[in-house]
Structure formats: C-alpha cells, structure tokens
Amino acid sequence: GDRVVVDPNLECGSCPACKKGWAHLCETLGAYGVTCDGGFAEYSLVQASQVHSIGDMPYEIAALAEPLGCVLNGLHAAQAHRAGSALIFGAGPIGLLMAIGLQVSGLTNISLVDLDRTRLSLAESFGFKAIEAHSDELNSLRQNVDLVADATGVPAVATKLIDYIANGGVGLFFGVCPSEARIEISPFELFRRQITLAGSHSLNHNIPEAIEGLKAYGTDIGRLVSHRLSLADINQVFEGYGPKESLKIQFCR
Ligand SMILES: [Zn+2]
Incomplete structure (x- = not known):
C-alpha cells in the first residue's frame, strides 16, 4: 500500500468554528490517540480522508509532520x-x-x-x-x-x-x-x-505543508529524534522510566 502519515484531528465539519475553517477549534474536536485509539499499535484503523502520502520519505522523518504542522499553524497565527x-x-x-x-x-x-x-x-x-x-x-x-x-x-x-x-x-x-x-x-x-x-492550538489541516517543509529541509531534521524504541518499551517510558536525556522519542514496530 501507500506510505502515509495521519492527520489526527477529527472535526465535526458543521459547528460555527468548522464553518469558519477553524477545524482545530471545533466544538467537539476529537483526535486519533486522544479521544480514540491512536498510533501506538502495530496496526491502526483511520479514515482515508485523514491520511497524506509521504512518497519515499523515511517514516522517522514523516512522523514529524504532525508536530511541524502544529508549529506552522502557530507561525500563521503569528503572521x-x-x-x-x-x-x-x-x-x-x-x-x-x-x-x-x-x-x-x-x-x-x-x-x-x-x-x-x-x-x-x-x-x-x-x-x-x-x-x-x-x-x-x-x-x-x-x-x-x-x-x-x-x-x-x-x-x-x-x-x-x-x-x-x-x-x-x-x-x-x-x-x-x-x-x-x-x-x-x-x-x-x-x-x-x-x-x-x-x-495557537493544535493544527488546522497543516499536514501537507508540513510534509513539504520536511522535504525542503531534508533528513538532517531526523536529529530531533533522539530515540527509536520498540512498542514493548512504551509502558516503561510513559511511567517515567524512559531515557533521561531525550528529544523526540519514537516507538516503532
Ligand atoms: Zn466542528
């Protein structure tokens, strides 16, 4: 299948905020990994509308599309x-x-x-x-x-x-x-x-421009990921027994 990243935000599409184009401020905003099961799993089921193609970009780089999307939403808010x-x-x-x-x-x-x-x-x-x-x-x-x-x-x-x-x-x-x-x-x-x-709060359909930003910057951005751990280690990390000096920690299959 295609290699993709997921836009986690699930907006209703019909509340006043959504109608203004502010999906991230939706009155009933949900998100994969927040209000329903997310990506800390071997397989996840998501709506096709929420995925974006990453071509041959390495997964550890593409996983930065969501945080970069949030940052871009903030930078737009700050003009x-x-x-x-x-x-x-x-x-x-x-x-x-x-x-x-x-x-x-x-x-x-x-x-x-x-x-x-x-x-x-x-x-x-x-x-x-x-x-x-x-x-x-x-x-x-x-x-x-x-x-x-x-x-x-x-x-x-x-x-x-x-x-x-x-x-x-x-x-x-x-x-x-x-x-x-x-x-x-x-x-x-x-x-x-x-x-x-x-x-600024979360991201508002910024994943495509985040993917473009990741492509433009290149793979050196991967240095922001200090650890790539196995899913088996996840409970230990969330209980506070993870690596001491860390930047972004990723969990992989
Ligand atoms: Zn809404």
Whole structure:
C-alpha cells in the first residue's frame, strides 16, 4: 500500500468554528490517540480522508509532520511571514521545529534561548543563534525582535515575552502553560508599542505543508529524534522510566 502519515484531528465539519475553517477549534474536536485509539499499535484503523502520502520519505522523518504542522499553524497565527527576526524561548524539539519552520519559509535571523547548554549546542549545530537564558546577549535583544515565541510552557518565561518584542511585533504563546497560570501584561505597552499577542492550538489541516517543509529541509531534521524504541518499551517510558536525556522519542514496530 501507500506510505502515509495521519492527520489526527477529527472535526465535526458543521459547528460555527468548522464553518469558519477553524477545524482545530471545533466544538467537539476529537483526535486519533486522544479521544480514540491512536498510533501506538502495530496496526491502526483511520479514515482515508485523514491520511497524506509521504512518497519515499523515511517514516522517522514523516512522523514529524504532525508536530511541524502544529508549529506552522502557530507561525500563521503569528503572521510570521512579516517578521525579519525571531527569538524562540526553549531549544527543545518543538522550539527547534519552530526555528526550522521559520528557516524553511525564508527567515535567516533566528535565535533560540535555553538554560541547558546541551540544547544550545544542538540549536547551534542546526545553524541557529543560541543564547543562554539570563545572559547579557539576551538582554541586548530587549524590544528588538519582530517575533518572540514561547516554546517552554513555563509561565515565568511566557510573562517575559513582551520585553523582547520590537514595536509592531508579535508574541506567540505556543508552549502549553498550566491552565491555572496567569501572567501580567501592561495594556498601555501593547497600545503604545502596537504589540500583537497570538495563541495557537493544535493544527488546522497543516499536514501537507508540513510534509513539504520536511522535504525542503531534508533528513538532517531526523536529529530531533533522539530515540527509536520498540512498542514493548512504551509502558516503561510513559511511567517515567524512559531515557533521561531525550528529544523526540519514537516507538516503532
Ligand atoms: Zn466542528
């Protein structure tokens, strides 16, 4: 048969959000692996409408189409095509995917911030500027970057995003903060510096462009996958006994 990836989102197609083209905000959004059985199995049954051909792309690369699709949905929400510079907090797999998504769309001035030196080295190895958290270098970027994104989900980081956004720029809240977290912002600052704050949730039919992005970037993106484990190991990993230093972990037959 064909080699494919699955778009996990299952929207109703008829609620107000779906009618606006916002499938990812469907009132009754379901997803393979969330509201019904997913891909951690030797075989999965999915609707034909949810699969996308990957040609001869290796499976471990193609499996990044879903997270990259989420990143692309976020970058669209943040109108990233307008940005001349980007600063991403969090140099984990998602922060790096975001940087790669921006690079594939033509942006060259991309920096990632992290506390972890190993992750900063990884960001550098992908050709991005790597900046240590709390450094003078980071401080020099205050009010200086067109697109500033949080890919940590840490409220203390999210609350600092606005400090780095240039006048007329955008802040993207991409990392998933705890639902009860609150941050302080100055409405006056948003007004005076004409700042836009964007959020994004899941993906909205972004798999085809994600596949194109993966093709455009090439197989080096596979370095975001630190472990390929057997399905037999899955319970151990989900119980917290997985590899200590990891990026993306994949389970294979
Ligand atoms: Zn709907």
